[in-house]
Amino acid sequence: MNAPAKIDHNLVKPSPADQLWTLAKSDMAAVDAIILERMDSPIGMIPDLAQHLVGAGGKRLRPLLTVSCAQMCGYEGGDHHKLAAAVEFIHSATLLHDDVVDESDLRRGRKAANLIWGNSASILVGDFLFARSFNLMVETGSLEALDILSTASSVIAEGEVQQLASLRDITITEQIYMDVIGSKTAALFAAATEVAGVISARSDAEREALRTYGQKLGLAFQLVDDALDYGGFESALGKSVGDDFREGKLTLPVIRTIAAADEAELKFWQRVIVDHDQQDVDFEKAVSLIRKAGALKSTLDLARNYAAEARRALEIFPESEWRSTLQDLADYVVDRIS
Secondary structure, eight states: OOOOOOGGGGSSSSHHHHHHHHHTTTHHHHHHHHHHHTTTTTSSSHHHHHHHHHTOOOHHHHHHHEEEEHHHTTOOSSSSHHHHHHHHHHHHHHHHHHHHHTTTTTTTTOOOOHHHHHHHHHHHHHHHHHHHHHHHHTTTTTTHHHHHHHHHHHHHHHHHHHHHHHTOOOOEEEHHHHHHHIIIIIHHHHHHHHHHHHHHOOOHHHHHHHHHHHHHHHHHHHHHHHHHHHHHHHHHSSSSSTTHHHHOOOHHHHHHHTTTTHHHHHHHHIIISSSOOTTHHHHHHHHHHHHHHHHHHHHHHHHHHHHHHHHHGGSSSSSOHHHHHHHHHHHHHTTTTO
């Protein structure tokens, strides 16, 4: 038997996310230093719990977008580090709150914080991180950046409530779903990129382009995450595969599958989603029905359309390594499912 061929890792091209991390290495080191400093508290449970989530790393995509867009805009100050840290604190706070609501087992590949410290501690430490994010925003002295990020925080909360209100409702429309992910996910992506244009004093048109890039990227990112829940791996998703199904969340793959379902299939969805009567084999059946309906493919096709819109939005900026890598990142968020 022939020995397996060896992979020359020097020939493996790094992903756009890795390339962006390399370009922004010093910036992200400064952001991480701020995050570590501002997580500190004499109340030991606060840094312990925060470190469990924030220290797990995750994609750090949102703060990476803030510093990268600031660099693309030619920003020469240091406030982009504080705003990027604020963005990560907002995101981390929402994850802590989400895990209590969703009762998820995993977060960023680790046991969810609320399963270790309890729901009350997770909610309160989430509140602490929100407060820290507002401290950082105020320190930059930019009321406009404060307005953008604080507005995004309220929109995220509205999206969470809207999603909770539509839980286990198989009559939910695609428009409601898009409203939810536009609030829950895309709003913070859009804010993270727009604030880079604000502190860089760029034109209204350029700021709008940055906001559009973040918004479309966020929509593509969430659509892929929702597809991954039915066709991916935990390592790619950062949480347990099938969580959305078990929680009774109506995401686009399920909404489109239900729209094409026959009577027997509708009874299945009624039982597992509305009645929340799930057996061990039901998730596999759900995946089979979603694939039969072509709902994974159509969800990913929509994600690719949003990624293309994100890519085009940055054409207003001069060509640079920052711009091209940010554009390539839009394609990468979709390609990561393969």
